[in-house]
Amino acid sequence: MCGICGKISINGNVTEELIRKMCGVLTHRGPNDEGVYVKGGMGLGHRRLAIIDLSQAGHQPMSNEDGSIWIVLNGEIYNFIELREALEKKGHRFKSHADTEVVLHLYEDKGVECLKDLRGPFAFAIWDSRKELLFIARDRIGKKPLYYHYRNQTLIFASEIKAILQDPDVSREVNRPAITDYLSYGYTPTPETMFKNIVKLPPAHFMVYEKGNIRLEKYWELDFSKKIKMSEKDYCHRTMELLEECTKIRLISDVPLGAFLSGGIDSSAVVYMMSKLSSKPVKTFSIGFDDKEYSELKYAKVIADRFKTEHHEYIVKPDAIELLPKLVWHYNEPYADSSALPSYYVAKMTRQEVTVALNGDGGDEDFGGYERFMAARFAESISKSPVPFKDKIIKLIVSSIPESMGFKDSRFRLRRFLIELSKPCRERHYNWISIFSEHEKENMFTAGFAGELAGKSSFNYLDRAFNECGSKDIVDLVMSADIKTNLLDDLLVKMDIATMANSLEGRSPFLDHKMMEFCAAMPSNMKIKGTKLKYILKKALSKALPKEILSRGKMGFGVPLDAWFRKELKDYSYGILMSDNCVNRGYFKKDVIKKILDEHTSGKANNGARIWSLLFLELWHKEFID
Numbered sequence: 001m002c003g004i005c006g007k008i009s010i011n012g013n014v015t016e017e018l019i020r021k022m023c024g025v026l027t028h029r030g031p032n033d034e035g036v037y038v039k040g041g042m043g044l045g046h047r048r049l050a051i052i053d054l055s056q057a058g059h060q061p062m063s064n065e066d067g068s069i070w071i072v073l074n075g076e077i078y079n080f081i082e083l084r085e086a087l088e089k090k091g092h093r094f095k096s097h098a099d100t101e102v103v104l105h106l107y108e109d110k111g112v113e114c115l116k117d118l119r120g121p122f123a124f125a126i127w128d129s130r131k132e133l134l135f136i137a138r139d140r141i142g143k144k145p146l147y148y149h150y151r152n153q154t155l156i157f158a159s160e161i162k163a164i165l166q167d168p169d170v171s172r173e174v175n176r177p178a179i180t181d182y183l184s185y186g187y188t189p190t191p192e193t194m195f196k197n198i199v200k201l202p203p204a205h206f207m208v209y210e211k212g213n214i215r216l217e218k219y220w221e222l223d224f225s226k227k228i229k230m231s232e233k234d235y236c237h238r239t240m241e242l243l244e245e246c247t248k249i250r251l252i253s254d255v256p257l258g259a260f261l262s263g264g265i266d267s268s269a270v271v272y273m274m275s276k277l278s279s280k281p282v283k284t285f286s287i288g289f290d291d292k293e294y295s296e297l298k299y300a301k302v303i304a305d306r307f308k309t310e311h312h313e314y315i316v317k318p319d320a321i322e323l324l325p326k327l328v329w330h331y332n333e334p335y336a337d338s339s340a341l342p343s344y345y346v347a348k349m350t351r352q353e354v355t356v357a358l359n360g361d362g363g364d365e366d367f368g369g370y371e372r373f374m375a376a377r378f379a380e381s382i383s384k385s386p387v388p389f390k391d392k393i394i395k396l397i398v399s400s401i402p403e404s405m406g407f408k409d410s411r412f413r414l415r416r417f418l419i420e421l422s423k424p425c426r427e428r429h430y431n432w433i434s435i436f437s438e439h440e441k442e443n444m445f446t447a448g449f450a451g452e453l454a455g456k457s458s459f460n461y462l463d464r465a466f467n468e469c470g471s472k473d474i475v476d477l478v479m480s481a482d483i484k485t486n487l488l489d490d491l492l493v494k495m496d497i498a499t500m501a502n503s504l505e506g507r508s509p510f511l512d513h514k515m516m517e518f519c520a521a522m523p524s525n526m527k528i529k530g531t532k533l534k535y536i537l538k539k540a541l542s543k544a545l546p547k548e549i550l551s552r553g554k555m556g557f558g559v560p561l562d563a564w565f566r567k568e569l570k571d572y573s574y575g576i577l578m579s580d581n582c583v584n585r586g587y588f589k590k591d592v593i594k595k596i597l598d599e600h601t602s603g604k605a606n607n608g609a610r611i612w613s614l615l616f617l618e619l620w621h622k623e624f625i626d
Contacts, residue, residue, distance in 0.1 A: 002060070003029030003047040003500075004072040004146075005158035006125050007167065008134050010212040014043035022163040023047050028330075029074070029159060029500045037061040037070050042127055042134065046072040049503055051253055051356060058098035064108060065093065068129050071107075073100040074159050075122030075144045076507070078249040083117060100124075107135070112206055115219050119249075119513065123201075125157065134209040140220045140513045141362075142190075142203030142488045145496055149198045153212030161198055161332040165624075172625055173197070176449075179587060179617070181458045183436045186336030186613060187489045189461040194333045194620070203488060220513070224480050225470035228521045235526055236540035242518055243540075246509035247273040250358055257356035258283030260346055260506075261309070263299025265534060265541065265549060266360025266369070270509055272544045274358060275307040283353055284309040287346040289316055291560040302546055314349045316342050316559075321569055325619060330501040334620045336435060336613035337490050338559040343498035351502040361495055362510030365483050366519040367537040368475065368527030369554055372432055375417055376478040377528065379428060383421055429478055430462050433486070435613050444592045461485065475524035483516075561608030566601050573597060573611050581626070582618045 003026030007014045016038045023034050023045040030047030033056075037044045046060040061070045077083070080099035083106060088094070092105040106114040107126050112135060121143030126135040136157060138146045148157040149164050158164050165172060173196035178188045191199045201207060204220040230238070247270060251257065259274055261267050261284040274282045284304050288297035297313055304311035327340055350357045364370050416432060423431065431437060438458075442450065462485055469480035499506040509515065519527070522536070529535040538550050565573055574597055576582065583590045593614065600607035 002049050002072075002074045003027075003159040003163070004074045004123065004125060005045040005156075005163045006043055006072065006134075007154070007156045008042045008127075008209055009154035010041060011153060012041060014038055014041055016043065018167060019043040019045040021166040022158060025162045025166060026159060028503055031503045033059060035060045035072075037063075037127075039129075044070055044072045044125060044127060049355070049505060051076065051255055051505055058096050058100065060100060062096075062098070062100050062104060064104055069104060069108060070127045070129075071100060071104045071124060073103060073122060073124040074146075075124070075139065076120045076505070077102060077118055077122065078120040078252065078512075079118075081252075112137075112208070112217075112219075115206060121508075121511075123159065132210065135206065136201065136209070137206035137219075138201045138203055140204045140222075141483075141492070141511050141516070143492055143496065143508065143511060145493070146201040147193065147198055148201060148207070150214055151197060155209050155214060157201075161193060161195060162329075162624075164198055165195075170198070171196070174621075174625060176452055177456050180441055180445075180453055180456060181461065182334050182336070182617065183441055183613060184430075184434045184438075184458040185461070185485070185489070186435055186609075187493065188333050189485065190489055195624075221468075222480070222483065222513075222516060222520050223470060224473075224476040224520045226521060227523050228518075229523075232526070232536065232539065235522065235536045238518065239536060239540040242512075242515045243269060243273055243509060244277070246512040246515050247358070248277055249512075250507040250509055251277060253356050255355035256283070256353065257358065257507075258285060258350060258354040259309075260284075260350065260357055260359040261286050261300045261303060261311075262360070263296040263301075263303060263549065264360060264363075264554065265537065265545070266363030266510060268303045268360075268545050268549050269363070269537070269541055270358050270360050271303055271307055271309065272541070273509070275309070282307065282309045283312070285312045285314075285346055285350040285353075285357070287314050287316060287342040287349075289342075289560055291563060294560045299549060299552065302549060306546060312349060312353065314345055316345055319568070321564070321572060324615070325623065328616065328619045328623045330497050331493070331620075332624075334613075334617045335493065335497075336609070336616055337494055338561055338609070338612045340494055340498065341559055343494050344501060347498040347502045347504050347506075351504040354504075356505045356507060357499070358507045358509065359495065360510060361491060361506075361508040362487070362516070363534070363537065364554070365479065365487050366510050366516060367534040368479065368524070369534045370482070371413065371533070371554070372429065373475055373478050373482075374528050374531065374533060375432070376425060376429060376474050377524075379417070379421055380425060380474050425474060425477065426463055426466050427459070429481070430459050434458075435609055444588050444596075446586055446589055449587050473524050475528055476520075479524075479527075480520075561612055562600075562606055565608050565611050566603070570601055573615060576618055577611070577614055579618075581622070585618075585621065588614075 005022040019036045026047045030049045032050040033048035035046045044061045061072050063070045077099040080102040084102045087105045094101055122139045123144040123146040147161050149170050156164050175194050175196045178192050178194050181189050188194050191202050205216055205218050207216050259271050286300035288295035465481040465484040469477050495506050526536045577593050596607050599605040
């Protein structure tokens with residue numbers, strides 16, 4: 001994986017100095033090499049993390065034989081060997097063994113249609129001087145990021161926003177309406193960012209810049225509408241076939257590799273398959289906490305012992321909050337998922353031993369691993385059932401459960417489930433996943449800021465994702481929406497930033513588009529059967545993984561924020577959020593923010609996630625705006 005950047009304009013020259021400045025803030029994404037190509041009003045920049053073909057032959061920007069086409073690529077093309085063989089038969093000649101050159105020749109052969117042949121995560125830009133156009137594309141799932149700024153017929157793009165901000169013509173303005181979205185989801189929904197006039201290229205999209213104009217097109221869609229019918233045995237067999245294939249192609253590397261191991265089913269499955277395919281012990285890496293409620297180390301150790309891996313562990317302490325300003329710099333935008341903290345540490349620890357790490361990301365989205373998927377089906381059934389005094393019974397149960405329960409407590413999840421039960425599916429799901437409810441936000445915003453947001457609905461982002469599903473099955477609807485929202489803008493961002501901040505490449509077998517297409521075509525009752533999550537995956541792995549791993553409930557990569565903000569980090573949170581700088585931004589009422597802090601520290605409410613989201617937002621302003 002690498003960092004890419006560039007600028008093109010019909011209004012003037014692009015300087016090498018600017019492109020090098022853009023590359024400079026991407027050094028962590030590619031510490032091994034830097035390359036720049038500038039000609040007239042077009043410039044490309046690249047920072048390289050060498051994985052395949054470590055020689056200088058893999059240097060980027062890379063050109064074709066006559067220098068008429070240039071490319072910069074961030075990513076890995078896992079089927080590049082087969083593609084290269086086919087291209088060589090057509091007469092193409094290669095000067096390196098890098099997958100980047102394969103994309104270059106494939107574009108020469110097929111133009112924008114080359115995207116349909118690529119397997120793996122990528123974001124790239126190709127300058128075609130013969131046609132005088134710039135072709136930019138992002139992978140199907142959105143593993144690799146790509147941001148751009150387009151104004152006055154000038155396009156600037158990069159792997160990270162901070163590289164775009166190196167251009168003095170790009171202003172650092174807050175996209176103020178995005179703040180309400182952030183407080184709902186914990187991130188800025190695609191294609192928006194928290195910066196005005198800087199946006200994300202959506203996944204499975206490409207852009208063409210030509211004669212000062214841009215056009216965007218979508219080239220792939222995950223289809224939940226067409227189902228394949230198999231026996232359970234055949235579903236299991238195909239699942240294991242794909243898992244082996246998707247893991248095997250991700251073991252291609254000219255540098256050492258290992259795996260993140262949480263002790264959950266997905267990462268355990270990947271480690272199992274790596275052990276099966278590798279001749280040497282797999283290097284595994286796990287993170288934990290002193291608070292046993294949040295630590296999965298004992299489960300990771302079970303898998304490490306089972307497959308005789310070379311295992312490494314790290315304990316995250318509350319003083320890790322000192323890392324928060326650094327995380328803010330790396331994330332470029334406010335980001336409220338507190339698991340960014342342990343993710344960074346496990347990536348940092350892993351990088352000391354290897355350059356590539358496989359992980360279990362995508363297993364929950366593929367096979368139905370989240371309680372909210374199952375809850376959606378139950379809620380739909382219960383809300384339509386003619387049970388006498390149903391509403392009164394629900395209110396009685398809800399009133400008996402204290403609000404101070406933590407998210408890890410099953411009573412808290414039951415309370416939240418019941419409160420939203422009577423609402424339509426989409427609204428119910430939105431309220432389940434929101435950090436702050438619409439009512440809480442309205443109460444928190446100042447009159448002036450609320451006036452700016454008049455008519456703005458954070459729900460629209462999720463609603464659009466539901467509309468794109470194509471299936472009427474309630475579980476399909478929620479899973480499809482989750483892939484287009486939470487997976488894209490939360491989990492994939494977290495993994496990309498955690499790994500790239502430490503010059504580490506992350507690879508995800510479950511996010512292979514062939515695996516995802518198979519799972520989307522699988523009936524939902526094969527993923528969630530009754531109260532059994534990941535039914536077919538667990539059955540497929542029944543002979544490979546220990547029962548205690550297959551039968552354990554999902555824990556999630558959580559952080560003990562509740563305890564930290566009541567003890568070690570109490571003064572820190574008050575100091576930041578009650579400061580004049582924070583209050584004078586004019587977003588929030590000071591007394592409401594103080595109430596959020598007071599109710600949490602007193603134990604009256606459980607506001608750990610809310611406090612974290614507000615902290616990250618304020619620290620982002622201090623880093624990027626002030």
